[in-house]
Amino acid sequence: MNVRGHVGELACSLGLLLIGAFVLLDAGNIPQSQSFSGVGPRFFPYLVGTGLAVCGALLAWRALAGGWRAMPDDDGVHARADWRAFALISAGIVLQMVLIGWAGFILASVVLFVLVARGFGSVRLVRDAVVAVVLVTAAYLVFTRLLSLSLPAGWLPFL
Amino acid sequence: MEALHALIEGFAVALTWTNLMWGFVGVTLGTAVGVLPGVGPALAIALLLPATSKIDPTGALIMFAGIYYGAMFGGSTTSILLNTPGESATIVTAMEGNLMAKAGRAGPALATSAIGSFVAGTLATIALTLLSPLVVDVALRFGPAEYFAVMVLAFTTVSAVLGASPLRGIAALFFGLFLGLMGIDTQTGQARFTLGIPELLDGIDVVVVAVGLFAVGETLYVATYLNRTMDKLEKFGGSVMMSAQDWARSWKPWLRGTLLGFPFGTLPAGGAEIPTFLSYAIERKLTKHPEEFGKGAIEGVAGPEAANNASATGTLVPLLTLGLPTTATAAIILAAFQQYGLQPGPLLFETQPTLVWALIASMYIGNVILLILNLPLVGLWVKLLAIPRPLLYAGILIFATLGAYGLRNSWFDLLLLYVIGLVGFLMRRYDIPVAPVIVGMILGPLAESQFRRALAISQGDLSVFVTQPIAAGVLLLAALTVIVPPLWRRVAARRAARAA
Incomplete structure (x- = not known):
């Protein structure tokens, strides 16, 4: 056993x-x-x-x-546990928590996205970042403009 | 035919453009989350709760119900083509369905599950329409003691009857009850278990718990343990035609599956696993083609798929008539009702008849939309399965953190989300069921207030739960569901040992 x-x-x-x-x-x-x-x-x-x-x-x-x-x-x-993946995803969530109020939802979420993708073994950093920027910006616009939820703009106040 | 009249009025509301739109959005999202591995209906509804708090409750609830039964349609696509069940209720479909796909018969497998789901969903909705008014009549006579007893029965069946280990299920239930205790006691205004943290005074939001367990915990688990294996997506030619022989072999399993699934859904022993397994076993016995079982028999897909859809619809009977959630998704839908200040139960049929009957009417419409979405358009959904795993889970976590943070724009909720995610990771690792946590957390405060009301009426006399026949009978049944299965297993083991 x-x-x-x-x-x-x-x-x-x-x-x-x-x-x-x-x-x-x-x-x-x-x-x-x-x-x-x-x-x-x-x-x-x-x-x-x-x-x-x-x-x-x-x-x-x-x-x-x-x-x-x-x-x-x-x-x-x-x-056969992959603790590196566990650590990368955990780091992503903790960074999101620290960054979201300060750097804004979009930047914090892009960091989270890229770290999670890396944790799942993705080595295509550029592709991940591009997908992240598109997805996160779209989510930001839908939630703040259409559903009138407030999310911190942070360093990108022009959005 | 009072119910028929109410139903027709319900159709009038459900067929307005706005509500049709919500229904369409619901079943489409439901199919999508059913298809995508790693996302389930409970998670999807929890994420939408904060965003929908300001829209009309009828539309929102039509959408949530659509997500629930729509996910049952979508889940079969994933099981058949990928052999990773998107939902626990589709484990059985994954067995025969995936074998059919391997043998080049993905089309008929997808067709028999979509049409079977439609048949079962529609028949179960008819049964729901007829049965609900009867249950409401009985429930109207319930007092606090009876409600408390029925809730205890729901607790024991959700935690002890389902799942591999009754003890772990009950442990999960108590953990959920503990989470439900946190915050200000609604009856006396006293703060409980807030650790002096002001953010905890309102209690932990169910969105954070559901998203933490289902999204964060699941993502951590899959990344840590399951990411080394690759899924193999079966080819699917695009034709979903069933031959005359497929029809002949499917229709009886559809009906038998419905007959099994609906009662299991309506009993507080919710969950679709048991009826799907039973349906599979029965079809295997009754088939004229026993040699095909284990190689991809269409009966083994048709029956269980019908059973899981009928049971999903069946769980709405106790939810709507008694306010009793018997699955994690039903518990989240109950939280959605509460968000609008509504309490499902017999009184809801009297105070909000248009809402209730519009919701029921929307399910007839939703099943038709789902048939269209899942038969001619199945090719589109299959494309979702091609999303690379890193992007899929990264996207899930973006929406998970967005949902938790969006509640009140507080980083504290993200911390809570991560902590509950860690708990979810451990629960997944050590095979502790998650559904009892959600049901306990949402139903716990209701059970406590019924308990205290019952004692207030009896002036503190605890015997009220034993002297009133209905309450006593239901509590006895609840005790039996905990005591009998382990005893039964022990007796069976002893018999087996003697025989050997």
């Missing part, structure tokens, strides 16, 4: 358990305005927190006892 896979399963389970613990602890901070039914804004959070914690604990136990049940058999796929 693939031991590394079980480490990931265990981590996911513990993450769920942690969220459950957070919900249970933080629910105590919700101001209790007692309505006459006796069920205030804390009851459902306690229920959900318990559910999350129980599911997390059960999944963690299964991860320790030989892995989760009924997992699809694609260890071959998962053994």
